[in-house]
Amino acid sequence: MHSSKSTPDRADRMMRELDWNLLRSFVVLAQSRSVTEAAHKLRLTQPSLSTALKKLEDRVGRRLIDRKPGYFELTKAGEVLYREAVDIQGSILRLxxxxxxxxxxxxxxxxxxxxxxxxxxxxxxxxxxxxxxxxxxxxxxxxxxxxxxxxxxxxxxxxxxxxxxxxxxxxxxxxxxxREFFGLFCGPPHPLFQQTGLTRADLEGHSAVSFETDRLQDALKPVALMRAEANMGELVVGTSSHLEEVRRMIIAGLGIGPLPLHVAQRDVADGMMWQVPPYEAPPAIxxxxxxxxxxxxxxxxxxxxxxxxxxxxxxxxxxxxxx
Structure with missing residues (x-):
C-alpha cells in the first residue's frame, strides 16, 4: 500500500517545492562546460551554484550532472530534465x-x-x-x-x-x-582566380574555408562530399556559421569555399569571386x-x-x- 502512494506523493511534493530559479540555473549549467562558466553567466559564486544544483538533485531524487576533473556531462536524468526545463523556460518568457x-x-x-x-x-x-x-x-x-x-x-x-x-x-x-545549389569559389589573391579550363583535379591540395555545418554528419553533407571528391576534405583553414564571414575569407584568398550560386552571382559579375569546378550537378540544399x-x-x-x-x-x- 505504501509503495502505491509513493509516486503520487513524490510528484505532489515536487510540484510544491520545485523552485523555478533552480530550474533556470540548471538550464544555464546544462548549456555550459563547467560550473565555473555557468556561475559567471548567472553572476553567482561557484559554491552558491553548486549548492543550488545539490538542492535541485535532492528535489528530483536523481543525480543530474556527472562532474570530475576534466569531465562535465549531463546524466540521462539530467538530459530529460533539461529538455523539460527549456520548454518551461520558453513558456515563462512568453507570458x-x-x-x-x-x-x-x-x-x-x-x-x-x-x-x-x-x-x-x-x-x-x-x-x-x-x-x-x-x-x-x-x-x-x-x-x-x-x-x-x-x-x-x-x-x-x-x-x-x-x-x-x-x-x-x-x-x-x-x-x-x-532549394538552393552550392558551388565552390575563390577570391582574387588565389592562384586559381580567373583560371579557365580548370578540372576537379586542379583543386587537389588547395586549402578550403567553409561553414561550420559543412561536415559529413551535418546539414551541409552534400557540400562536404563535393570538397572531399576534390581531395580538399581535411584542409579547412577557416570556418564560420555566417555566410558573410565565409564570403569574406573566400575573397581574402584564405581558401576555396562554398556559397549558394544565386548568392555568389553578383560577386562573380563584379570580379570579386571566381567559380571553380565542379560546374555540373551542383549539390542541392x-x-x-x-x-x-x-x-x-x-x-x-x-x-x-x-x-x-x-x-x-x-x-x-x-x-x-x-x-
Missing part, C-alpha cells in the same frame, strides 16, 4: 507577450531565428506584405547557426526559424521554403521553415507564419528553386 495581447490584440512582436545564408525573394516579399498589413507589429531577426535556430524554436524563444535541417525533431513542424506547434503565438506571429505558409503552398517548387 509578458500573452499579457500584452490581452490589452492590445493588434500589435505584437515576432522573433525569427534565421540562418545567415537565407537569400530568398519569396521570404522578403512575405515580410514586406506583413509589414504593410500590420505596421504596428514589431520584428526582430536573430542570425544563428541552423542548429541554434532549431533549438530556439524548440525552446519557444523564437516564433519560427528559417534554416537548414539535418535531423528532424518530431515535436516540431517543417515546411520547405526553397533545402532551406525550411520550422515552428513549434505547441507554442502559443500572438496575433502578429500567427499572421506572419500563416502568410508565409500560404505563400509557400501557392508557389510552385520550380519558382522556389534558385540556381
Amino acid at each position: 509578458s507577450t500573452l499579457m500584452r495581447e490581452m490589452t492590445d490584440e493588434v500589435t505584437g512582436h515576432v522573433r525569427i531565428a534565421l540562418a545567415s545564408h537565407v537569400v530568398c525573394p519569396l521570404f522578403d516579399q512575405v515580410l514586406a506584405e506583413f509589414h504593410a498589413e500590420h505596421p504596428g507589429a514589431t520584428l526582430s531577426i536573430d542570425v544563428l547557426s541552423s542548429s541554434e535556430a532549431v533549438s530556439s524554436v524548440s525552446g519557444r524563444f523564437s516564433s519560427f526559424a528559417v534554416c537548414l535541417v539535418h535531423t528532424r525533431n518530431p515535436k516540431l513542424e517543417y515546411l520547405r521554403l526553397y 533545402d532551406v525550411h521553415v520550422v515552428w513549434n506547434p505547441k507554442a502559443t503565438l500572438n496575433r502578429a506571429e500567427q499572421s506572419l507564419l500563416t502568410r508565409l505558409q500560404n505563400q509557400i503552398d501557392s508557389t510552385p517548387m520550380a519558382d522556389r528553386t534558385y540556381r
Whole structure:
C-alpha cells in the first residue's frame, strides 16, 4: 500500500517545492562546460551554484550532472530534465507577450531565428506584405547557426526559424521554403582566380574555408562530399556559421569555399569571386521553415507564419528553386 502512494506523493511534493530559479540555473549549467562558466553567466559564486544544483538533485531524487576533473556531462536524468526545463523556460518568457495581447490584440512582436545564408525573394516579399498589413507589429531577426535556430524554436524563444535541417525533431513542424545549389569559389589573391579550363583535379591540395555545418554528419553533407571528391576534405583553414564571414575569407584568398550560386552571382559579375569546378550537378540544399506547434503565438506571429505558409503552398517548387 505504501509503495502505491509513493509516486503520487513524490510528484505532489515536487510540484510544491520545485523552485523555478533552480530550474533556470540548471538550464544555464546544462548549456555550459563547467560550473565555473555557468556561475559567471548567472553572476553567482561557484559554491552558491553548486549548492543550488545539490538542492535541485535532492528535489528530483536523481543525480543530474556527472562532474570530475576534466569531465562535465549531463546524466540521462539530467538530459530529460533539461529538455523539460527549456520548454518551461520558453513558456515563462512568453507570458509578458500573452499579457500584452490581452490589452492590445493588434500589435505584437515576432522573433525569427534565421540562418545567415537565407537569400530568398519569396521570404522578403512575405515580410514586406506583413509589414504593410500590420505596421504596428514589431520584428526582430536573430542570425544563428541552423542548429541554434532549431533549438530556439524548440525552446519557444523564437516564433519560427528559417534554416537548414539535418535531423528532424518530431515535436516540431517543417515546411520547405526553397532549394538552393552550392558551388565552390575563390577570391582574387588565389592562384586559381580567373583560371579557365580548370578540372576537379586542379583543386587537389588547395586549402578550403567553409561553414561550420559543412561536415559529413551535418546539414551541409552534400557540400562536404563535393570538397572531399576534390581531395580538399581535411584542409579547412577557416570556418564560420555566417555566410558573410565565409564570403569574406573566400575573397581574402584564405581558401576555396562554398556559397549558394544565386548568392555568389553578383560577386562573380563584379570580379570579386571566381567559380571553380565542379560546374555540373551542383549539390542541392533545402532551406525550411520550422515552428513549434505547441507554442502559443500572438496575433502578429500567427499572421506572419500563416502568410508565409500560404505563400509557400501557392508557389510552385520550380519558382522556389534558385540556381
